[in-house]
Amino acid sequence: MTSSLHEVTQAAGAASGTLPTGLTLALILTVISLATHEPWRWLGLILGRNIDVDSELFRWVRAVSTALVAALVTRLVVFPAGALGGVPLLVRVLAMLCGLGVYLLFGRRISFGVVTAAVVLVAGQSIMGP
Amino acid sequence: MTPAEDYELPAGPGRNDNWQGVTPRQAFMRGMAVALTVPGIILFASAAGYGALARDAGFSLGNSVFMMGVFFALPAQVVLLDQIARGGSLMAGTLAVTLTGMRLLPMSVLLMPLLKGKRATRWRYLVAGHFIAVTAWMEGWRRLPLVPSELRMDHFIGIGTGLVLATLAGTWAGFELAGSVPHVVEAVLLLLTPIYFLLSLIASASGEADRLAIVLGGFLGPPLYVAFPGFDLLLAGIIGGSIARFVVRSRGTG
Known part of the structure; x- marks a missing residue:
């Protein structure tokens, strides 16, 4: 998939109205944040030690949200937005795998993994890119 | 759920460990x-x-x-x-x-x-x-x-x-x-x-279920995006997370 997110946006905008902009978008973002996101933080502080973080329901929620973010990770790499789409899939995947490998093998430092992925992407693109 | 001790550079001893009179x-x-x-x-x-x-x-x-x-x-x-x-x-x-x-x-x-x-x-x-x-x-x-x-x-x-x-x-x-x-x-x-x-x-993963959820969610993501764009993340989360919990529970490892 080489089309950029922006092209997809424009196509979607043409199909289903337009992307909300300006203050409308700011208002939508505020409402969504206050209604669905921020309450988890408040709830956590209110419940404090009274919630059973070892309950099965809680563990399931944790696993679901973990899988959701993992799916987001692969979506961002396999169906990338913008300039990342100009990098061959092989290079993108290789950069992620090298970052992951360095993180796991060399002291589990997030910074090492992130820097490695960036370096491999640049190197791979200069060798294999157009 | 405790962060790995080696997450980042340890907050080694230094000037900032003295909190007296701060x-x-x-x-x-x-x-x-x-x-x-x-x-x-x-x-x-x-x-x-x-x-x-x-x-x-x-x-x-x-x-x-x-x-x-x-x-x-x-x-x-x-x-x-x-x-x-x-x-x-x-x-x-x-x-x-x-x-x-x-x-x-x-x-x-x-x-x-x-x-x-x-x-x-x-x-x-x-x-x-x-x-x-x-x-x-x-x-x-x-x-x-x-x-x-x-x-x-x-x-x-x-x-x-x-x-x-x-x-x-x-x-x-x-x-x-x-x-x-x-x-x-x-x-x-x-x-x-x-x-x-x-x-x-x-x-920040703690336990086998979290690690399995990362792998399952990651692999389910792209095919679900092709099949159900817009609902792919929700589906990948629910399917991947549920399987991860089920597998770990049925093994009795947590």
Whole structure:
């Protein structure tokens, strides 16, 4: 998939109205944040030690949200937005795998993994890119 | 769910371990300074990646920065802006944001006892709560036990404030850079978000179910995106997470 997110946006905008902009978008973002996101933080502080973080329901929620973010990770790499789409899939995947490998093998430092992925992407693109 | 001890450079002994005679204001300033350490720099760069992504999605600079501040949780932001940009269902996007937000609940539950103290008023809890996201939480978890209880709230609000400022600056920088740097630099910015998410997920994973959920969610994501665009993340989360729990439970390993 080489089309950029922006092209997809424009196509979607043409199909289903337009992307909300300006203050409308700011208002939508505020409402969504206050209604669905921020309450988890408040709830956590209110419940404090009274919630059973070892309950099965809680563990399931944790696993679901973990899988959701993992799916987001692969979506961002396999169906990338913008300039990342100009990098061959092989290079993108290789950069992620090298970052992951360095993180796991060399002291589990997030910074090492992130820097490695960036370096491999640049190197791979200069060798294999157009 | 405790952060790996080796998550980042240990807060080794130094000048800042002496908290004798420190005022709340100084505790706050020391917290702000955390933004200048390795986790702060990674967060700045990840926010730059988000800024580039937001620009690409058609967001204005104002709304990109505003979204960073109002959510202060990159997974929720990227899910939502991706959903809005692809013209997907806003309801599905909102539901996905709700699910990613649940990740913050155990973090605040675990941080709450550490924040207790004389200066922990209700509104300070609200402010501190907004800063709970992977990086600030890990730093709080790591540093607060070394801080006298009456200074912890100020110190944590300092950590949060510094990290929020770093992400706002990062968003702005990423947004501006995305249009004017070589394509390969923009590509690197856009790669920072997924690699940082992946490694943070692994760093904060506790137990086999979490690790299995990462693998299953990752592999389910792309085919589900092709089959059910707009609902792919929700489906991957529910299917992958449920299988992970089921497998681990039926093995009786937790």
